[in-house]
Amino acid sequence: xxxxxxxxxxxxxxxxxxxxxxxxxxxxxxxxxxxxxxxxxxxxxxxxxxxxxxxxxxxxxxxxxxxxxxxxxxxxxxxxxxxxxxxxxxxxxxxxxxxxxxxxxxxxxxxxxxxxxxxxxxxxxxxxxxxxxxxxxxxxxxxxxxxxxxxxxxxxxxxxxxxxxxxxxxxxxxxxxxxxxxxxxxxxxxxxxxxxxxxxxxxxxxxxxxxxxxxxxxxxxxxxxxxxxxxxxxxxxxxxxxxxxxxxxxxxxxxxxxxxxxxxxxxxxxxxxxxxxxxxxxxxxxxxxxxxxxxxxxxxxxxxxxxxxxxxxxxxxxxxxxxxxxxxxxxxxxxxxxxxxxxxxxxxxxxxxxxxxxxxxxxxxxxxxxxxxxxxxxxxxxxxxxxxxxxxxxxxxxxxxxxxxxxxxxxxxxxxxxxxxxxxxxxxxxxxxxxxxxxxxxxxxxxxxxxxxxxxxxxxxxxxxxxxxxxxxxxxxxxxxxxxxxxxxxxxxxxxxxxxxxxxxxxxxxxxxxxxxxxxxxxxxxxxxxxxxxxxxxxxxxxx
Amino acid sequence: xxxxxxxxxxxxxxxxxxxxxxxxxxxxxxxxxxxxxxxxxxxxxxxxxxxxxxxxxxxxxxxxxxxxxxxxxxxxxxxxxxxxxxxxxxxxxxxxxxxxxxxxxxxxxxxxxxxxxxxxxxxxxxxxxxxxxxxxxxxxxxxxxxxxxxxxxxxxxxxxxxxxxxxxxxxxxxxxxxxxxxxxxxxxxxxxxxxxxxxxxxxxxxxxxxxxxxxxxxxxxxxxxxxxxxxxxxxxxxxxxxxxxxxxxxxxxxxxxxxxxxxxxxxxxxxxxxxxxxxxxxxxxxxxxxxxxxxxxxxxxxxxxxxxxxxxxxxxxxxxxxxx
Numbered sequence: 001x002x003x004x005x006x007x008x009x010x011x012x013x014x015x016x017x018x019x020x021x022x023x024x025x026x027x028x029x030x031x032x033x034x035x036x037x038x039x040x041x042x043x044x045x046x047x048x049x050x051x052x053x054x055x056x057x058x059x060x061x062x063x064x065x066x067x068x069x070x071x072x073x074x075x076x077x078x079x080x081x082x083x084x085x086x087x088x089x090x091x092x093x094x095x096x097x098x099x100x101x102x103x104x105x106x107x108x109x110x111x112x113x114x115x116x117x118x119x120x121x122x123x124x125x126x127x128x129x130x131x132x133x134x135x136x137x138x139x140x141x142x143x144x145x146x147x148x149x150x151x152x153x154x155x156x157x158x159x160x161x162x163x164x165x166x167x168x169x170x171x172x173x174x175x176x177x178x179x180x181x182x183x184x185x186x187x188x189x190x191x192x193x194x195x196x197x198x199x200x201x202x203x204x205x206x207x208x209x210x211x212x213x214x215x216x217x218x219x220x221x222x223x224x225x226x227x228x229x230x231x232x233x234x235x236x237x238x239x240x241x242x243x244x245x246x247x248x249x250x251x252x253x254x255x256x257x258x259x260x261x262x263x264x265x266x267x268x269x270x271x272x273x274x275x276x277x278x279x280x281x282x283x284x285x286x287x288x289x290x291x292x293x294x295x296x297x298x299x300x301x302x303x304x305x306x307x308x309x310x311x312x313x314x315x316x317x318x319x320x321x322x323x324x325x326x327x328x329x330x331x332x333x334x335x336x337x338x339x340x341x342x343x344x345x346x347x348x349x350x351x352x353x354x355x356x357x358x359x360x361x362x363x364x365x366x367x368x369x370x371x372x373x374x375x376x377x378x379x380x381x382x383x384x385x386x387x388x389x390x391x392x393x394x395x396x397x398x399x400x401x402x403x404x405x406x407x408x409x410x411x412x413x414x415x416x417x418x419x420x421x422x423x424x425x426x427x428x429x430x431x432x433x434x435x436x437x438x439x440x441x442x443x444x445x446x447x448x449x450x451x452x453x454x455x456x457x458x459x460x461x462x463x464x465x466x467x468x469x470x471x472x473x474x475x476x477x478x479x480x481x482x483x484x485x486x487x488x489x490x491x492x493x494x495x496x497x498x499x500x501x502x503x504x505x506x507x508x509x510x511x512x513x514x515x516x517x518x519x520x521x522x523x524x525x526x527x528x529x530x531x532x533x534x535x536x537x538x539x540x541x542x543x544x
Numbered sequence: 545x546x547x548x549x550x551x552x553x554x555x556x557x558x559x560x561x562x563x564x565x566x567x568x569x570x571x572x573x574x575x576x577x578x579x580x581x582x583x584x585x586x587x588x589x590x591x592x593x594x595x596x597x598x599x600x601x602x603x604x605x606x607x608x609x610x611x612x613x614x615x616x617x618x619x620x621x622x623x624x625x626x627x628x629x630x631x632x633x634x635x636x637x638x639x640x641x642x643x644x645x646x647x648x649x650x651x652x653x654x655x656x657x658x659x660x661x662x663x664x665x666x667x668x669x670x671x672x673x674x675x676x677x678x679x680x681x682x683x684x685x686x687x688x689x690x691x692x693x694x695x696x697x698x699x700x701x702x703x704x705x706x707x708x709x710x711x712x713x714x715x716x717x718x719x720x721x722x723x724x725x726x727x728x729x730x731x732x733x734x735x736x737x738x739x740x741x742x743x744x745x746x747x748x749x750x751x752x753x754x755x756x757x758x759x760x761x762x763x764x765x766x767x768x769x770x771x772x773x774x775x776x777x778x779x780x781x782x783x784x785x786x787x788x789x790x791x792x793x794x795x796x797x798x799x800x801x802x803x804x805x806x807x808x809x810x811x812x813x814x815x816x817x818x819x820x821x822x823x824x825x826x827x828x829x830x831x832x833x834x835x836x837x838x839x840x841x842x843x844x845x846x847x848x849x850x851x852x853x854x855x856x857x858x859x860x861x862x863x864x865x866x867x868x
Contacts, residue, residue: 030716038628046629127591183630204631204639205818207716227716229816232826235695236711236816243702243710263703386829416576416831423580423588454589539717 027511027531027540028225031523032237032249036230037208041191042167043119043126044183055524056210056226057193058167061094061113061147064160064520069336070439071156071479079218080108080168080194081147089154089476090137092162096145099217102170103198110141115171117149125179132165156476157439164438168194196221196527206230212527221527223512241267247509250522253388254505255321261507269505271323272517275332278389278433279496280381280397282306285459287380287428296379297428301359303494307345308352309404310397316500319393323505327498329487330447334501334519337440337483344491344498352404363405370405380409383431384418390431393499425457432496438520440483444469447490460495511535545859552855556848563844564837568610571833578602578626578831600626600834613837622841623834627826633838636823641805641842643713644819646731647738647812648804654743655750656797662747663754663793664786670759679755682748691810694741698814701737709734711816738815742808746800753796757789764788791858798854802846806839 033049040053062084065075073086081094100108117139120129137152149162170192177185190199196216200209208228212221229246231237238257240246242264251257254269261267282303286292296302312326325333328342361370361377370377381397383390391412398408408429413421422430436442445455448466452459465486472482491498506517513532516525531540579588579596588596597603601612601623616623622633662678669675702710709715715730722730761767762785770784771777807821820839827835 028717036628038631123591124595127589127595131589131591188630204636205823206713229712229716230818231711231816232822233813233816236814239698239702239710240712240816243698243706245709245712245716414576415829416578416580419580420575420577423577542717542719 023222024533024536025513025530026222026224027536028227028542029223029248029512029526029529030227030229030246030539032229032231032240032246034230034232034234034237036205037202037228038204039183039188041182041188042116042169043129044188052521052523053208053210053228054167054193055195055521056197056526057191057195057199058169059100059194060163060167062159062163063524064164064438067336068334068438068520070160070164070437070441071336072476073159076159076163080113081163084159087148090151092149092151092159093142094147094149094162096147097217098145100194101215101217102173102194103192103213104170104173106170106172107144108168108194109144109171110147111144112171113147113166113168114139114141115175116166116169119169119179120166122179129165133161135161153474154476155474156479157441157473160439170194197226216527219527222530223526226526241507247512249507251505251507254323254503255319256388257505257507266510267507268510269507270515270517271503272506272519272522273333273503274435274501274519275334275438276433276435276502277327277330277332277498278393278431278500278502279327279330279498280306281427281430281432281458281496282494283425283428283430283458284495285425287426290425290459294428296377299359300493301355302361304345305352305355305359305404306401306406307494307497308348308355309406310400310497310499311347312497312499313347315393315396315400318396319389320500320502323503324500325503327501329491329498330443330496331440331487332436332501333503335436335438335440337480337487339484339487342484342487342491345494349400349404356404356406361405368402368405369407376407377405378407378409379428380411381429381431382411382413382418382421382427384415385412386415387431387433389502390433394431422457425459430458433502441473443486443490444473447495458495460493462489462493465489465493511537511540548859549856552852556852560844560848563848564840565610567840567844568613568837569606571831571836572606572609574831576831578833599629600624602833613834617841622838625827625832625835627830627832627835633834636835637820637838637842640818640820640823643817644805644807644812644821646735647742647817647819648807650735650739651742651746652797652800652804654739655747655800656793658743659747659750660754660793663751664758664781666751666755667758667762667789668781675755678751682751684748685744686746686748686752688745689810690741690745690808691814693745694738694811694814697737697741708737710737711814713818738811738817741815742811750793750796753792754789757792758785761785761789787861790861794857794861795854798850798857801850801853802843805846806843 035047035049037049037053039045040050040057042054042058045051045054059079061081062076062078064070065077067075069075078097080096080100082097084092084094087093096108096110098107102108119125121133121136123130135151135153135155137150140148142148151158173187173192174182177187182188196213197210198213200211202208207230210226212224214220229240231240234253237249238260241249242260258269261269282297284294284298286294316324316326328339328344331338356370360372363370365371381394383394385391394410398410401408421427422432434446445451447456447460448469449461449463450466452461468482468486468489472479472486475482508515511531512529514528514530516528518524579593601609604612613623620634625631625633625636628636666675666678698710701707713731713734718727718730767780767785770780805820806824807819809821809825811817812819812822813825820842823835824839827839
């Protein structure tokens with residue numbers, strides 16, 4: 001008891017007198033996550049938190065370059081593979097960096113790469129990766145340092161598919177564990193990776209601790225220790241920053257955060273453009289009977305009129321401020337295929353009214369709502385109640401539609417109910433927000449005829465778009481104009497109103513320098529960060 | 545008495561089993577697919593959905609799912625959490641229970657020591673300034689939403705004055721070899737604000753219950769007789785008055801007992817307290833059926849146990865109930 005009181009008295013002193021044992025630009029980082037990384041293992045990782053931690057623990061063969069171009073063979077940055085050679089139009093050979101090591105000290109070999117691809121290509125183990133890797137014909141080892149990947153067809157994103165989706169796994173630790181037991185194995189409880197950080201421990205429901213690998217072959221990390229705190233509530237997340245407990249937080253609603261952050265000038269908000277797009281998805285099939293076209297939304301003219309009714313620039317400004325921009329199609333601001341001169345349907349409420357009138361929608365009873373054959377122009381918008389941005393914007397959209405005589409009923413749903421209805425196509429208009437890969441190939445899932453029954457929940461189908469996407473994907477040099485033409489055609493069909501591409505804000509303590517936040521893998525380059533000399537705080541001085 | 549106790553326990557067990565069965569069915573009947581949100585806004589492919597349904601037994605008929613769950617329950621296994629995969633439900637509950645017990649236990653302790661004392665104090669000063677002020681304060685506390693109070697306390701005590709941490713149960717950078725003393729101090733620092741929040745909004749109920757019960761007993765003839773016999777005021781108060789005025793508070797205690805393990809959702813969220821309350825809220829939001837059933841076992845169990853403890857307490861304290 002006496003010791004407890006003594007500790008109480010000495011508490012502040014003990015906290016501030018940690019010995020200065022670390023180099024002057026080294027430090028610690030405490031990051032707040034909204035979800036817990038329970039399984040940060042490639043081929044098993046699901047969800048953003050798991051993938052973010054997996055990106056700290058595991059390297060890829062190569063990563064996408066700063067231009068984020070996924071087609072062709074240029075711009076990729078070496079990681080586990082120091083180089084590659086193209087043997088022919090169907091074959092790539094990768095030379096592994098002989099310095100690469102697993103965290104247990106064993107060298108990373110071609111066998112590890114083959115093992116990971118074996119898992120990723122097996123639909124019984126990992127159906128989502130198996131789909132992404134469907135064009136790989138074989139992955140073989142030539143000796144211990146060379147991996148040869150053969151493709152079943154010629155297409156533009158061969159290198160991207162070969163290096164991005166799969167992070168090699170340590171075969172020497174995993175090949176004896178049955179594939180369906182890896183998730184519950186001792187390996188999963190303490191993963192061994194090849195990245196700049198090694199696993200230290202996870203306190204379930206609280207935090208995960210990682211430590212730097214001092215002999216990391218790409219360079220010694222200067223952030224020696226990474227503590228990932230779990231806080232699900234956005235208010236609690238921000239409180240951890242405001243009381244100085246945490247150093248960094250990826251914040252999804254920076255517009256509301258920014259004013260509150262002003263009381264803590266030692267933090268800054270770093271804008272980070274994303275691969276996300278928010279859009280109103282029009283269901284082209286009847287709400288009740290999926291075999292029938294939707295009585296209102298199957299008409300392209302009505303869809304275009306609805307698009308013209310929305311002042312998207314104003315919606316984005318009012319909701320996202322500087323942290324978002326108007327989407328000009330189903331591609332995010334960062335996608336390399338985005339056409340800077342591309343324009344989706346513009347704001348023109350008068351033209352929208354005319355277009356609807358041409359289709360027989362007139363306000364015959366003077367109640368402010370258009371009608372046809374006695375039926376009012378009434379539509380329902382489904383959206384998840386948990387999304388602040390979509391809640392806010394939905395109310396404004398309702399008002400924009402009201403101005404042209406369209407009555408919009410807002411259906412605010414619990415997250416799982418909203419997702420279930422969306423997946424089953426039980427909606428008229430759905431307020432969706434998709435976060436995509438750097439590759440535009442994701443357009444196939446949502447906007448092609450082949451995607452119907454899967455991600456294309458609104459049943460949009462235009463064979464011309466399919467043809468353009470197929471040709472764009474097959475092309476190794478001239479893909480860009482084809483992609484842009486596909487996007488223009490989708491915009492012209494208006495299967496959705498593409499509203500915004502959000503910019504997230506990452507709150508970071510100002511003592512860190514050389515920030516390198518990657519939109520496609522946010523914390524993957526953390527090992528390059530450092531603490532500005534002279535600005536270390538006590539936590540930076542405590543040995544990890 | 546033993547026969548009564550056995551009957552009461554059998555009744556409690558039946559209530560417990562029926563509530564679990566009902567919860568199992570109701571959860572499945574609730575709209576919302578537990579797998580629908582695993583990939584964010586992107587729907588799962590058919591192959592993935594099939595694999596995940598098989599993993600969590602969701603491809604089985606309802607009866608088979610119930611059978612599997614009951615068989616697991618007999619072995620102490622509550623299945624795999626869907627949202628926290630690959631964590632097991634029992635592991636999650638065990639890891640979160642200490643935090644909830646600590647928070648709930650501390651709040652209960654405050655409630656039923658300070659609350660009772662203040663309630664008695666009010667009754668003894670009935671109609672006077674102290675009674676009036678304590679009455680107003682207890683009502684104000686009772687009417688205050690806990691999450692709002694929590695945010696206000698954080699804004700003032702933590703952000704403005706920097707006296708206490710705003711969230712978490714412990715310092716995330718605590719050295720692994722830190723002494724028990726340091727750890728205890730750190731824990732107390734993190735515990736103060738959530739306990740204060742919960743205690744301030746709940747103590748009013750105990751005070752008012754205790755005050756009313758005391759006032760009723762103070763009017764009784766036997767209290768007047770005890771005073772007339774020349775017993776000391778302290779003896780009259782605690783032995784003759786309070787003992788007979790404790791029953792309503794005992795009932796209240798039985799109702800509060802489940803909070804020990806179910807936690808407080810709002811306060812746990814606001815203070816990022818890693819307890820059962822926030823875990824339950826997450827399970828509901830994600831339709832994590834196995835985890836929901838795990839938390840339901842705890843909640844139902846404590847509600848039923850609270851009832852039994854109250855009844856047994858009455859039995860022990862009031863001889864009249866023991867009479868046939």
